Amino acid sequence: MMWGGAHGWWGGLGMILFWGLIIAVAVFVFRMLTSNRIGETRDAMKILKERYARGEIDEEEFLRRKQQLQG
Structure with a gap:
């Protein structure tokens, strides 16, 4: 059995992309909520x-x- 085969690389890359997307969305939402642009x-x-x-x-x-x- 190959636990670290090609599926492992794609799974790891997918996990990095997933968390990167979650962090990017969180930063975007935080900036929108704390921005003074609306109603400035x-x-x-x-x-x-x-x-x-x-x-x-x-x-x-x-x-x-x-x-x-x-x-």
């Missing part, structure tokens, strides 16, 4: 600064909106 609230001034830095708005628009946000 970001500071308006920070968003404004990011848009200005990326060049989406010019200086005049930035200053106008900054003034509106500050008061």
Whole structure:
């Protein structure tokens, strides 16, 4: 009887893949539950600064909106 034959290799590989999949799903679920992406609230001034830095708005628009946000 060959206990360590070809079936043993496939069984071991299958077990590694099975546990790898279980761990990957657990990590994915954990990240989704602890993520702030859903319902995330970001500071308006920070968003404004990011848009200005990326060049989406010019200086005049930035200053106008900054003034509106500050008061």
